[in-house]
Amino acid sequence: MHLDLNLLVVLDALLDEGSVMGAAERLHLSSPAISRSLGRLRKLTGDDILVRTGRTMVPTPYATAIREDVRLLLSQAHDVLVPSRTLDLDRLERTFTLQCHDGLATALTPALLRRVQENAPRVRLRILTESSVDTGDLRRGRVDVELSEDQPDPAEFRSETLGSDPLVVAMRSGHPCGGQLDLRAYASYPHVVVSRRGRLAGPIDEVLAAEGLRRNVSAAVTTGAMALHAASRSDMLVTTTALVSRPLVEAFNMICVPLPAAFPAASINCNWHQRYDSDLAHTWLRDQVRAAVTDLVAG
Incomplete structure (x- = not known):
């Protein structure tokens, strides 16, 4: 069965306004269009939804019973299609996995942990040493951020050079x-x-x-x-x-x-998968890593 989810919007307006005309004005549609949608809702649910009582219309028991469910469904749909672009660090609960050279982990961890604990106390970090072979963990999402001298080649990855180490x-x-x-x-x-x-x-x-x-x-x-x-x-x-x-x-x-020879400094690159480009929490994590590396370089 094909369901037109726009009917939920019409149903919500009908239940709030208690009339076809009121729902039409609220949704900036014509009264005939709302009447047609009400007819479809009645056919789909097997319920009248709104019935006339004198000069007004009142919801049926079924319509009254589902009113909160309709509002909740619309709210959930809004959250899915129009996600919040703000980040509540006090309530953020997430475990991030970072992977890097053991020496860099030793040098960077104190400053990074301090920043995370001060700003997002419910966030936890897993800091792993780099593997001697390519595990694909960055691609699979098992590792959120990789700090490395290398930059991954495939276009699906992102990389930012945070500093250099002579x-x-x-x-x-x-x-x-x-x-x-x-x-x-x-x-x-x-x-x-x-x-x-x-x-x-x-x-x-x-x-x-x-x-x-x-x-x-x-x-x-x-x-x-x-x-x-x-x-x-x-x-x-x-x-x-x-x-x-x-x-x-x-x-x-x-x-x-x-070193008594001309030799390029090692780059410190922050690598991540493109799936996290618009993830607010992941963006915040990268900011903390960047700041911690900046502190390390300046220290």
């Missing part, structure tokens, strides 16, 4: 190099590298090779925390990014010096 070399306090490194000295010391896939070489090794140098990589570990912890108790060097490593460098009482 490369530095971290070492223990009292390291034999005395906090002074040229490229040859950099290559001469043992290194621990961070690689989710266990790779023992990276782009910096191409720079060294162009200068006829090769570094001694003693180990590859999966997290920055492991690498920095190992280097804090040895003469190994860790090539990392300044902002991401700062909390652990401070915690392990280490020092950082600039």
Whole structure:
């Protein structure tokens, strides 16, 4: 059966106005058009809806019984077709999932949590470390925001560069190099590298090779925390990014010096799926992430 939902609008007006003429004036339609709709309503429901009593019309018991249901249905339809464009943060209850490098998560989480808790106390965050393979979680909606050096290629994704993080070399306090490194000295010391896939070489090794140098990589570990912890108790060097490593460098009482080679800073990109473009809560979350990264860069 095909249902004309416009009949609900007419029915609501008829029940409120109590007359065909009143409903016609309210809906800016002709009285004959409203009469035809009333006839369709009577046929569809098997009820007269409105009956004449003297000079006025009164609703039938059935019409009286469904009046609130009609109003509720119209209100729900309005909410679906004309959603509210305001966000009540005090009442917002939602769990957002963010995914990023473990080092960036360590550096960013305190400021991000503070902002979320202060403004939307019922919002919860799940912060996951990035995977060594493409899981498709961003596409499937299992991850709301991905913070990464990379930007996704397909047009269905959105990306915003929030900042950049220059490369530095971290070492223990009292390291034999005395906090002074040229490229040859950099290559001469043992290194621990961070690689989710266990790779023992990276782009910096191409720079060294162009200068006829090769570094001694003693180990590859999966997290920055492991690498920095190992280097804090040895003469190994860790090539990392300044902002991401700062909390652990401070915690392990280490020092950082600039990488003694021209190398581009790592970008911090905020990636999300286009399904969230008009989602007010998701837009607010991205604002909080952006502000937290800005605080991190400025800090």
